[in-house]
Amino acid sequence: MQRRTFVGAIFCALATSPKASVAQQRKVWRIGVLINRSAPGAPDEAFLAGMRDLGYVEGQDFVMEYRWGSGQEDRLTVLAAELVALKVDVILAAGAQPIQAAKAATSTIPIVMAAVNDPVTRGFVASLAHPGGMITGLALASEDTAGKRLQMLKEVAPRASRVAVLVSPMGDPVREALTKAAKPLGVRLQFVITPERAQDLQSAFAEMTAGRAEALYVDLNPRTGNMGQAIVDLAARQQLPAIYETKGFVEAGGLIAYGPSVPDSYRRAAGYVDRIFKGAKPADLPVQQPAKFDMAVNLKTAKALGLAIPQDLLLRADQVIQ
16 A cells, blocks of 8 residues: 555656646647738638637637738838747738748748739749748639639620729739730720828829729739728729729629639638648648639629629629629
8 A cells, every 4th residue: 555655656746747747738839920901800710710620729729929011011021020039830921012021031930821912923932833942822813813803894894995903013913914814805904003091092093084994903902902992982983893802892882803712711721830830841832722712793883883784794693782
């Protein structure tokens, strides 16, 4: 009996020793998030849902370190440096500017792209199949999608021959695809740089008016994403049929949207984070193309513009707002 008591005491001592306690501790991963929006939204919740689906519990298995650019691109460099200083295990970045800022801030922390156009052209990865370096993740859209969107705008506004395109100041590669698609459609394009501040949108729309624009194509970038309602309102005021990349614009009163599901891209980004946590290298994880596309139409807006939406297009829509 005394021997059992003695042995039990030894095991208890081992179990409560500092070394045993450390061994029993679970690693809590730190995920840095660098986005040029001003607040969390559906995409961010989709990422957390993806992590939950993989068995992770926020606050127990991982913590989030958010840094919001709020549309101020010059802040991104500082915010990226903050995440590096926090020694996060991975950086989740969405949009060209945040990814570029994260890339410039570190060469050792893995970066997962949640959503970006043409990562190869931008120099973020060597190729989709073999990214190389420390960056991988989800491509948001292909050049073919841009052309398809322009064709869809022409379907809903067949008389429009001059289309203004609200674009990123970075010289978005989508311009080349739109220029190529415009010629067979008989459309002349007018590229207008999206201003950094919503209060300067009036000037951008005045530029469209001067160019006699008859329709509007809104390229998705951090600036347009941060001033969606203002863009929708000005397009309505100037009676411009407009097409967008995400259905949030249509829910805000925009005419039509078609493009990759951004929340789905964020959800799938969780899979990359999981694999990196388990030892995979970003260089060995191929960049994935969009798997889910959303199409939305606002019939109320169409009526206000005096447009009849083709029936076959309505049948293809995932969401029709009456």
